Every structure is written in structure tokens, then in C-alpha cells.
Amino acid sequence: MGRRLLFLGPPGAGKGTQAAMLAGALGVPHVSTGEILRRAVAEGTELGRRAEAIMAAGDLVPDDIVVAIVRERLAADDAACGYLLDGFPRTLNQAEALDAGGDAFEIVVLLSVPEAELLSRLAARAGGRADDNEETIRRRLEVYRKETEPLVTYYAARGVSPAEVDGVGTIEDVFARIVLALVKPA
Ligand code: AMP
Numbered sequence: 124m125g126r127r128l129l130f131l132g133p134p135g136a137g138k139g140t141q142a143a144m145l146a147g148a149l150g151v152p153h154v155s156t157g158e159i160l161r162r163a164v165a166e167g168t169e170l171g172r173r174a175e176a177i178m179a180a181g182d183l184v185p186d187d188i189v190v191a192i193v194r195e196r197l198a199a200d201d202a203a204c205g206y207l208l209d210g211f212p213r214t215l216n217q218a219e220a221l222d223a224g225g226d227a228f229e230i231v232v233l234l235s236v237p238e239a240e241l242l243s244r245l246a247a248r249a250g251g252r253a254d255d256n257e258e259t260i261r262r263r264l265e266v267y268r269k270e271t272e273p274l275v276t277y278y279a280a281r282g283v284s285p286a287e288v289d290g291v292g293t294i295e296d297v298f299a300r301i302v303l304a305l306v307k308p309a
Pocket residue numbers: 134156157158160177178179181182183184185186189209210211212213217254263
């Protein structure tokens with residue numbers, strides 16, 4: 124099984140939870156740009172100060188900033204034998220920057236959840252995260268459809284067809300579907 128994995132899917136699809144479980148099972152680091160950015164905001168670093176308002180609005184942090192974060196993170200020793208990226212790339216520019224670094228993906232998982240379910244899940248999570256209020260949720264979904272969804276076609280055109288997994292169900296059910304999708308011969 125490949126060791127460079129990528130998780131795609133709209134906000135609220137459960138990417139973070141499933142990505143952490145799968146990375147743990149495979150023994151590769153789970154690299155979440157959203158988590159790295161939230162930590163920077165909480166710590167009040169220069170990066171955090173630049174990202175905070177953008178994240179609160181549900182917009183994307185500029186490509187050059189996130190590309191630099193990911194380059195640095197993937198250069199760490201623990202990522203030498205693979206990694207699972209969650210929340211990056213989110214734009215065609217980011218995907219091209221990653222490809223230019225020679226890091227072709229072996230597996231792309233696309234977690235899909237219907238829009239109505241996403242909205243109710245995100246609303247239920249509201250309060251836990253600064254960007255989980257109704258206006259920001261709508262903006263994040265819009266940004267996903269416009270900027271990130273085209274990556275499905277981008278990877279398919281490069282021979283890495285995303286394995287689409289139904290993200291509705293219990294955490295365990297969805298995880299089992301992901302594992303099945305990955306062991307199925309292409
Ligand atoms: P997430 O936890 O992946 O939903 O990310 C939370 C927020 O962090 C996003 O709504 C963006 O504002 C920002 N963010 C995370 N990853 C990226 C990325 N790859 N490119 C731009 N912004 C990002």
C-alpha cells in the first residue's frame with residue numbers, strides 16, 4: 124500500500140478524524156494544515172496573526188504561506204517514509220507546488236457527504252471552533268466547491284483516481300469503508 128496519502132473532502136466530512144485514524148494505522152504522520160494553523164493562532168505567532176482573520180472568515184490562507192508550512196513539515200525526519208496530508212492541497216496552485224517538489228501521491232481518498240448533512244454536522248459542532256458559525260460554514264463550503272473540488276479531476280488526470288468513500292455513518296463504519304477502498308485492487 125502506498126505511503127503518500129491525501130484526503131480530500133468538504134468541511135464537515137470527517138476528514139480530520141478519519142485521517143488521524145488511518146495515519147495511526149499505517150504508522151505515518153498525519154499532517155493537517157488546519158491544525159498547524161490553529162496552533163499558530165493559539166500561540167500568537169507571526170503566522171497565527173496573519174492567518175487568524177482569514178480562517179475566521181472561512182477563506183483560504185494564501186498559497187505561498189501554506190506551501191511553505193507543508194514543505195517544512197514534510198522535510199522532517201518522521202515524514203521520510205510517508206505521510207498523510209489532510210486539508211492540503213486545497214487549490215490547484217498548491218497541488219502543482221507539491222507535484223513540483225516531486226511528491227506524487229499514491230492514494231487519494233475522497234470522503235463524500237451530502238451538503239444537507241454537512242450543514243447540520245457543522246452547525247452541531249458550532250462553538251468548538253472559531254470558524255464553525257453559520258456564515259463561515261457557508262463560505263467554507265463555497266470555497267471548497269470552487270477551489271478544492273477541481274482537484275478530484277486534477278488527480279484523476281494524473282492517474283491517481285480518488286477513491287470515493289461514503290462518509291455518512293458511524294466513525295467505525297466510515298473507517299472500515301476507507302480501509303476496504305484502499306485494499307481493493309485498482
Ligand atoms: P481545516 O481544519 O482543514 O478545515 O482548515 C481550517 C482553515 O484553515 C481553513 O478554512 C483555511 O482558512 C485554513 N487552511 C487550512 N488548510 C489550508 C490550505 N491548504 N490552504 C489555505 N488555507 C488553509
